Structure formats: structure tokens, C-alpha cells
Amino acid sequence: MTTIGYIVGSISSTSINRRLARAFERVAPDGVTLVEIPIGDLPHYSPDHDSDLPAAARAFKQAVSDVDGVLIVTPEYSRSIPGVLKNALDWAVRPYGANVFGGKPTAVVGTSPGGTGAALAQQHLKTILSHLDAPTLGQPEGFIQSTPDLFTEDGQVTDPRTAAFLRGYLDAFVALVERYRVRVGV
Numbered sequence: 554m555t556t557i558g559y560i561v562g563s564i565s566s567t568s569i570n571r572r573l574a575r576a577f578e579r580v581a582p583d584g585v586t587l588v589e590i591p592i593g594d595l596p597h598y599s600p601d602h603d604s605d606l607p608a609a610a611r612a613f614k615q616a617v618s619d620v621d622g623v624l625i626v627t628p629e630y631s632r633s634i635p636g637v638l639k640n641a642l643d644w645a646v647r648p649y650g651a652n653v654f655g656g657k658p659t660a661v662v663g664t665s666p667g668g669t670g671a672a673l674a675q676q677h678l679k680t681i682l683s684h685l686d687a688p689t690l691g692q693p694e695g696f697i698q699s700t701p702d703l704f705t706e707d708g709q710v711t712d713p714r715t716a717a718f719l720r721g722y723l724d725a726f727v728a729l730v731e732r733y734r735v736r737v738g739v
């Protein structure tokens with residue numbers, strides 16, 4: 554059994570990236586469970602909290618620790634990642650020595666109405682994850698341009714080619730997670 558945690562980098566009530574995350578839930582293969590790791594209730598990170606983490610931050614860090622891999626589904630804000638996602642990653646890596654992303658397999662995907670499909674946000678995010686020492690899926694890349702009806706509210710994908718891409722993407726990520734699981738077990 555493999556458990557993939559997913560983080561949605563948007564707290565918008567109408568988020569298309571949340572729809573994309575739900576689409577991934579729908580295409581999960583047998584033996585793979587997707588669970589959300591919520592970030593919307595995290596307070597702003599400050600080193601002032603390092604000696605006594607707030608409950609929401611502890612729960613977030615524990616949730617990342619508990620899963621086999623983390624899929625980050627994020628929009629692009631001003632050619633980078635939204636602040637709410639960066640804030641979560643700052644909690645994840647602090648206090649010093651308590652980085653829960655170290656060695657954790659990750660994958661980065663996102664959707665945008667724009668033609669670049671949130672590509673620049675994903676490139677920034679991969680730089681951050683590299684610093685966090687998290688192995689990250691290289692291929693396929695998940696730059697998805699959304700149209701208004703591509704994903705329904707409950708995550709159905711109206712375009713068969715996109716649905717097939719999502720299945721293949723998740724398969725590739727699960728393969729990465731399994732490779733790292735074996736390495737840890739040696």
C-alpha cells in the first residue's frame with residue numbers, strides 16, 4: 554500500500570488546481586491512496602515559533618512525515634508559487650534540523666488558464682524542493698493549460714487525453730516513490 558499526500562497551493566474556493574487534485578484522486582491505481590495535506594490553516598511562519606510550534610504546524614509536519622510521497626498541485630502567482638504554499642514549505646523545513654521534506658519523494662504539477670500551464674511556478678518550486686533535499690519527479694512535466702470545462706467540480710476530466718496524461722503522471726510518481734522506498738529499506 555502506498556500513500557501519497559497532496560498539497561493544493563491554492564486556498565481559493567473556486568480553485569482549478571483543487572479540481573486537478575481531485576482528478577488525481579479519481580485516477581489513483583489500485584494500492585495507492587491519495588490524502589490531502591491541508592495548508593490553509595497554517596499561521597504565518599516566524600522563527601519566533603521554532604521553540605514551540607503551533608498545533609497546526611505540528612499537524613502539518615506530521616502529515617508530511619506520515620506519507621510515502623508528496624504531490625504538490627499548485628497555481629502560478631506572478632510567475633512563482635503562491636505565498637500560502639511558500640509559507641507551508643517554510644514550516645516544513647524549520648526549526649533547523651527538523652526538515653520533513655528531506656529524502657521525501659515529491660512531484661510538482663499545476664494548471665493555469667494561461668498557455669504556460671503554471672510552468673514557471675513549478676520551476677521555482679523544484680528549486681525550493683531541491684534545497685529541501687526532496688527528490689522530485691523529473692519527467693513527465695505537468696504543465697496543464699485549463700479551459701473552463703476541463704475539470705468538473707468533483708474532479709472528472711472531460712478530455713480523454715488529459716485523463717490519460719494524469720494516469721501516466723501518477724504512475725511515474727508512484728514508481729519514483731517505490732524506488733526511494735527500496736533505497737530506504739536497504
Ligand SMILES: Cc1cc2nc3c(=O)[nH]c(=O)nc-3n(C[C@H](O)[C@H](O)[C@H](O)COP(=O)(O)O)c2cc1C
Nearest residue numbers: 563565567568569570628629630631632665666667
Ligand atoms: C495574484 C495572482 C497572480 C497570478 N499570476 C499568474 C501567473 O503568473 N501566471 C499564470 O499563468 N496565471 C496567473 N494567475 C492566474 C491564475 O493562474 C488563475 O487565477 C488560476 O485560476 C489560479 O489557480 P486556482 O484557481 O487553483 O487558485 C494569477 C492569479 C492571481 C490571483
